[in-house]
Amino acid sequence: MKNWEKNLSSVEGLINIARKAGFVIVGGENLSNYTKKLYLLIMDNTAGNSLKREMQFLSEKRNLKILTVDNLSKIVGIENCKAIGIKNKSFAENIEKCLKGE
Numbered sequence: 788m789k790n791w792e793k794n795l796s797s798v799e800g801l802i803n804i805a806r807k808a809g810f811v812i813v814g815g816e817n818l819s820n821y822t823k824k825l826y827l828l829i830m831d832n833t834a835g836n837s838l839k840r841e842m843q844f845l846s847e848k849r850n851l852k853i854l855t856v857d858n859l860s861k862i863v864g865i866e867n868c869k870a871i872g873i874k875n876k877s878f879a880e881n882i883e884k885c886l887k888g889e
Contacts, residue, residue, distance in 0.1 A: 797885045799862045801878060802829075802871070806863065810875035813865060815841050818872045825872045826879035827852055829886075831859035834869040842870055854886050 805811050812821050815838045818828070830842050832855050846853045851872075860868040873879040 798856070798882055801882050801885065802863055805873060805875060805878040805882075808875070810873060810878055811863075812872040812874060813863065813868055813870075815870045818842070818845060818870060821872065821874075823874065825849060825851055825874050826876045827854065827873040827883060829854050829856060829859065829871050829873070829882070831855070831869045832857050838869055852883065854883065856886065 802811065812818050812825070818825070819841060828842055828846055828851050830839070830853055834842070842853055845851065856862065859871065860866055863871060873882060
């Protein structure tokens with residue numbers, strides 16, 4: 788298994804655990820309406836321009852990092868998922884480390 792494949796499976800595992808624990812907000816509209824603290828935004832590379840603008844605005848407004856990935860819907864296990872937010876600092880930090888290959 789190549790290093791990036793190992794990291795991707797780690798990210799998939801972390802996101803699934805975070806989802807089961809209730810630490811993931813799914814979808815652009817849900818993210819825009821979410822008023823509590825978020826720590827990380829993850830967006831699919833194939834997201835449309837409207838969603839990209841919305842996530843960029845949210846990122847600037849709340850001082851959040853946006854990471855992009857391929858096949859986010861496969862990673863999250865939700866069909867046609869283009870954006871998620873992580874609302875747990877520890878999960879956000881670990882997911883970011885895995886996506887950056889650390």
